[in-house]
Amino acid sequence: MTITDDTINYVAALAKLELSSEEKEKAKKDLSSILAYMETMNELNTDAIEPMSHVFPIRNVFREDEVTNHPNRDTLLSNAPDSKDGCFKVPKTVE
Amino acid sequence: MDLTKLTALELGKKIKDKEVSVIEATQALLEKIKQTDEDYHCYITVMEQEALARASEVQKQIDAGELSDSPLAGVPVAIKDNICTKGVKTTCASKILYNFNPPYNATVIEKLEKAGAVIIGKVNMDEFAMGSTTETSYFGVTKNPWNTAHVPGGSSGGAAAAVAAEEAFYSLGSDTGGSIRQPSSFCGVTGIKPTYGTVSRYGLVAYASSLDQIGPIARNVSDCAVVLDLISGHDTKDSTSVPRDNYQYTEALIDDVRGMKIGIPKGYLGAGLDKEVKSSILAAAKVLEEKGAVVEEFDLDAVDYAIPAYYVIASAEASSNLSRYDGIKYGYRTEDFDGLADVYKKSRSEGFGNEVKRRMMIGAFVLSSGYYDAYYNKSLKVKALIKEGFDKAFEKYDILLGPTAPSTAPKLGESLSDPLKMYLGDIYTVSVNLAGLPAISLPCGIDSKGLPIGLQLIGKHFGEKDIIRAAFSFEQSRDYKGPVNNA
Numbered sequence: 138m139t140i141t142d143d144t145i146n147y148v149a150a151l152a153k154l155e156l157s158s159e160e161k162e163k164a165k166k167d168l169s170s171i172l173a174y175m176e177t178m179n180e181l182n183t184d185a186i187e188p189m190s191h192v193f194p195i196r197n198v199f200r201e202d203e204v205t206n207h208p209n210r211d212t213l214l215s216n217a218p219d220s221k222d223g224c225f226k227v228p229k230t231v232e
Numbered sequence: 233m234d235l236t237k238l239t240a241l242e243l244g245k246k247i248k249d250k251e252v253s254v255i256e257a258t259q260a261l262l263e264k265i266k267q268t269d270e271d272y273h274c275y276i277t278v279m280e281q282e283a284l285a286r287a288s289e290v291q292k293q294i295d296a297g298e299l300s301d302s303p304l305a306g307v308p309v310a311i312k313d314n315i316c317t318k319g320v321k322t323t324c325a326s327k328i329l330y331n332f333n334p335p336y337n338a339t340v341i342e343k344l345e346k347a348g349a350v351i352i353g354k355v356n357m358d359e360f361a362m363g364s365t366t367e368t369s370y371f372g373v374t375k376n377p378w379n380t381a382h383v384p385g386g387s388s389g390g391a392a393a394a395v396a397a398e399e400a401f402y403s404l405g406s407d408t409g410g411s412i413r414q415p416s417s418f419c420g421v422t423g424i425k426p427t428y429g430t431v432s433r434y435g436l437v438a439y440a441s442s443l444d445q446i447g448p449i450a451r452n453v454s455d456c457a458v459v460l461d462l463i464s465g466h467d468t469k470d471s472t473s474v475p476r477d478n479y480q481y482t483e484a485l486i487d488d489v490r491g492m493k494i495g496i497p498k499g500y501l502g503a504g505l506d507k508e509v510k511s512s513i514l515a516a517a518k519v520l521e522e523k524g525a526v527v528e529e530f531d532l533d534a535v536d537y538a539i540p541a542y543y544v545i546a547s548a549e550a551s552s553n554l555s556r557y558d559g560i561k562y563g564y565r566t567e568d569f570d571g572l573a574d575v576y577k578k579s580r581s582e583g584f585g586n587e588v589k590r591r592m593m594i595g596a597f598v599l600s601s602g603y604y605d606a607y608y609n610k611s612l613k614v615k616a617l618i619k620e621g622f623d624k625a626f627e628k629y630d631i632l633l634g635p636t637a638p639s640t641a642p643k644l645g646e647s648l649s650d651p652l653k654m655y656l657g658d659i660y661t662v663s664v665n666l667a668g669l670p671a672i673s674l675p676c677g678i679d680s681k682g683l684p685i686g687l688q689l690i691g692k693h694f695g696e697k698d699i700i701r702a703a704f705s706f707e708q709s710r711d712y713k714g715p716v717n718n719a
Contacts, residue, residue: 151596175540188612192668218565
């Protein structure tokens with residue numbers, strides 16, 4: 138699988154990353170060899186196999202809808218790079 | 233007496249018998265860290281003030297007759313820096329979380345504190361646990377205490393090196409594709425990756441949620457088993473936690489493997505395995521055989537495809553899990569930006585290191601429309617086949633035996649230039665995570681370069697006791713070498 142500039146730009150956009158031209162070249166090279174290696178899985182016939190996301194059978198866990206945690210707003214906001222009036226502060230997004 | 237040379241259980245007993253106070257033990261360890269951590273750099277944060285305050289609090293509890301049923305009351309512990317500690321920086325060794333103070337404790341921290349543990353500090357790791365050398369840490373590399381020109385392994389490199397350097401009595405690491413076992417192997421210490429669902433992941437910063445497990449790293453099998461007793465258990469805060477009837481792993485510390493059936497996957501001894509590692513592993517198998525176990529080689533199905541399947545699945549989950557770092561709620565935010573989209577992009581591009589970016593891009597690619605079936609879905613099918621292969625093996629064998637890593641610790645700076653080559657080093661560990669199995673790595677020899685070799689024992693689901701029993705029995709057959717400074 139050859140990785141084109143378009144592909145790199147696309148995955149960078151999906152991952153919300155901005156890459157320098159040097160980083161793009163390196164990413165192209167690395168991703169090509171890594172994906173080529175991943176394709177060795179095609180040697181294995183899996184037509185009759187169901188994809189498995191969990192190794193154990195997992196069932197939905199139900200509980201009463203009761204509040205058990207009591208988040209402290211000030212503590213949570215103390216980690217924010219910027220806050221104002223008890224809210225996270227972000228650049229203006231709606232005109 | 234140098235207290236730092238004691239095992240966790242030995243120190244716990246001396247504290248219980250009032251031969252040593254918790255403060256003396258904590259001070260001795262802090263002093264040791266001051267002396268040697270400049271050379272090894274195991275710690276990101278040393279919690280000197282908090283640990284001393286906590287030590288006197290625990291001593292009061294012990295003097296009041298509390299904690300008498302806890303074998304490790306008062307024993308200091310080091311915590312990998314991706315496990316949340318309330319009010320104490322938890323960075324994941326990343327610039328993007330360089331100043332993050334968790335507002336809550338991970339469940340394992342609550343459990344250890346309830347048992348009287350004193351947290352001494354937060355230890356170094358590969359950024360977001362992505363790496364095999366602890367060289368991708370934003371806060372600098374950790375060096376192998378056996379030889380500082382070599383890596384300690386990763387991603388729990390700080391946790392393993394701290395135990396080896398006697399800068400910690402025991403530590404907690406996390407294992408997504410070998411991150412407890414491989415550094416334990418490289419640093420000559422013992423580490424357990426429990427069955428998926430045995431230890432709560434609540435408060436473990438997520439890398440690949442379907443594979444991550446927290447586990448102990450310590451100086452011997454007994455210490456590991458007692459820590460596992462303390463940290464395991466069902467937790468409603470982790471929806472993948474599996475309730476069990478019995479969490480008493482120390483019951484399995486029995487020196488008897490008579491009749492135990494041990495399988496060695498032939499693929500684990502094949503091309504790519506260092507000759508000295510191979511002969512050391514086979515000698516270890518011989519020891520268990522002489523003690524009465526039945527050992528034979530067999531073919532393990534589909535295991536050759538574990539690395540590609542692992543890197544697809546882990547990267548896919550990482551790309552999703554790490555989308556939460558946006559420069560808004562916590563962590564690093566870029567200085568200059570023009571609008572919200574720019575905050576996201578610049579904060580992430582400046583905040584994440586190369587290996588993390590690489591895996592997020594691989595993950596975004598394998599999940600993207602047009603490639604999802606060929607890569608991600610294919611990997612989930614391969615994972616099913618790998619699990620089936622192990623299921624078949626465990627119909628015949630009680631445990632499986634092999635190396636933890638194909639070689640001993642490489643030199644610093646040798647691994648990062650070729651990521652694919654580094655990924656291939658995980659060949660014997662990743663399949664265990666894909667299948668959700670428990671496994672232990674313990675020292676079984678030293679190569680001609682003077683570096684430790686690790687033996688890996690793999691158990692069936694919730695078969696921790698089988699591997700602990702075999703590991704303990706093997707350990708009894710050897711002279712105790714202890715961590716590096718005793719060697």
